[in-house]
Amino acid sequence: MKKIPTIYLRDTRVTCSPVTGEINSECQWVFNGEGIATRKIDGINVRIRNGIAAQRIKPNNNDYYKAEYSPITDEYVKMAIASKPFWQDGIYEAYGEGIKNNMEGIDGQTMISIFPIDKSLIIKGLTINYRSLMAYFSSHDIEGIVFHNKAEPETMAKIKTRDFFHLHRPRHNPIS
Numbered sequence: 001m002k003k004i005p006t007i008y009l010r011d012t013r014v015t016c017s018p019v020t021g022e023i024n025s026e027c028q029w030v031f032n033g034e035g036i037a038t039r040k041i042d043g044i045n046v047r048i049r050n051g052i053a054a055q056r057i058k059p060n061n062n063d064y065y066k067a068e069y070s071p072i073t074d075e076y077v078k079m080a081i082a083s084k085p086f087w088q089d090g091i092y093e094a095y096g097e098g099i100k101n102n103m104e105g106i107d108g109q110t111m112i113s114i115f116p117i118d119k120s121l122i123i124k125g126l127t128i129n130y131r132s133l134m135a136y137f138s139s140h141d142i143e144g145i146v147f148h149n150k151a152e153p154e155t156m157a158k159i160k161t162r163d164f165f166h167l168h169r170p171r172h173n174p175i176s
Contacts, residue, residue: 004146004158007031008130019163021130027147027157031128035147038121040158041112042103042143043095044077048087074099080109091115103143117148137161 144160
């Protein structure tokens, strides 16, 4: 099972393993401009297929279409699904009250589409280098960024605010 790789290598000599400025060669495509930057939401991954919702089992690989899924048992995730009468087939992130730490600070529960990518998650005009990303995270209240490869949207890479060990995400700035 494979996790989504981080775009920079980590300094494993330090307890919290912050990222270094050294590019992870597996993620070079991000720095080549071949990625779409999207806001990472801290929630629970849900797949809708033929009107049936299922929750992704962890640990898993980053191929959301081939990952293992199980029936929804979490009541808050059920409420997120029920927040809208119909969801298109796709991969979603359920978030809100009672789901993880509700880092988005919203009332109630909802879901947002990851595949296909909801346009509100796309980050435009982002400069992708170590110092610029650190500055971006210092001034934006987000969990992190997931890059989707333009040619292969299921190929992803990520960077999180907490990867820069000295940065902490302030709370709350709901998705607009």
